[in-house]
Amino acid sequence: SITRHYQFDIQMKNVTRLCQTKSIVTVNGQFPGPKIVAREGDRVVVRVINHVPYNISLHWHGVRQLFSAWADGPAYITQCPIQSGQSYVYKFTIVGQRGTLWWHAHISWLRATVYGPIVILPKLGIPYPFAKPYKEIPVIFGEWWKADTEAIISQALQTGGGPNVSDAYTINGLPGLLYNCSAKDTFKLKVKPGKTYLLRIINAALNDELFFSIANHSLEIVEVDAVYVKPFTTKALLITPGQTTNVLLTTHAQYPGANFFMEARPYVTGQGTFDNTTVAGILEYENPNSFYSSSFNKNLPLFKPTLPVFNDTSFASNFTNKLRSLANTQYPANVPQTVDRQFFFTIGLGTNPCPKNQTCQGPNGTKFAATVNNVSFVLPKEALLQSHFSGKSNGVYASNFPIIPLMPFNYTGTPPNNTFVTNGTKVLVIPFNTSVELVLQDTSILGAESHPLHLHGFNFFAVGQGFGNYNPAKDPAKFNLVDPVERNTIGVPPGGWVAIRFLADNPGVWFMHCHLEVHTSWGLKMAWLVLDGNLPNQKLPPPPSDLPKC
């Protein structure tokens, strides 16, 4: 294994999309940002230098950060942000992971433009558990706003209403020809016939889960969140913000006399407005001969894919149910078979009272809030991990994250009149190596919504899921402890639940939150504090000397 060095200069850059130019925050002037490539076992060192007038921090989404919590990146959780003119060097080793992950800004809404792929190749000499692809291509979904996204979120937080929805979805930063002024900003995937391509698909959109499909081609799912899965073939896939999915695309054996669209558009189950547009790219067979004199031949027929309708929850749950770990000798599924602690988290939307002399846009003049166990998480002014490490947690966080008992309650019934939430910075403390089972229940108090929950610092196994209220007397009997999918981000079904298990073998403070940025902003987030173990190799090392200060 080797060390891979990167320098990320955070810079402003003028970018034109949808006929309008705006100045965006980028890494090295690139949008989307540069690709990080490493092999399993490699050390990755990224020097981040902040040249913009915003605070920044970067997160390596899905990288386990074993004993390297200082490099995880969420602002005010594991570090203070890197201030304008300052720098910080993220250092971590890729342990036991190979596949596609990604990196993104983890402060305010800057991840709207600050993101890029992480490609982790298997160790030298270790093949994929599928035929070697002819080429590998990142396919990153994003969301584009004509307005400044920092202004949009601060406005939404002030008025307590929903933020403006995006103006376009993008593939690798490009909205595609279905949008105005965007024909030249169309992602084209040039392919040869009879070859297999590995698409490394990433959903970097802020607020929308997406369906994706390519006309007249099938997709073979082989990996999610940098874990191989039992391969299966599908016409369309679902990917939530935060998730990654590797698919094999095998092109037709002969040059087909047609052009093929690939499209992504949202899966939405909640109320309210959303960006109901479609991003299209073109799968373009490279010119085989003079007959196909120009690529994307306008004279050829055009095939468009069929995507599920925007609220197709049965497609979503069927698709998710097909995802299974390989669970073989080479790639075992180390599902915790016994559990030390069981937790039950309700997640969903609630409200805060509107401050006096203010008009709020939430339900009945309230302010929207989002919660875990009815606590809307408030980001502290100091970083939690530093406070914990230096023993100065007083005034920064409280260790009384509410434990709610598993008891029968109708979480999908009529909302109570009072949906007010409590606000606080509360962490849940667990000892090193605790085997955790966590049931995430969507409360549907203000409408049933699918929430993509992301856990930092761990992969977890999704051992069960269902609609309605979790039933502790019946549901555990149906858990899959053999080959459940292992991942870092999971869609909690609308008005339903998922059960996950993980071993807390990584000391540090680990953020857990909805990866819909609007819900994170409203407080649908919490933090686990995993204590050091007793042995010398079970302790979090001290912070690097250049760790930013608040």
Ligand code: C2O
């Ligand atoms: Cu991809 Cu805490 O996020």
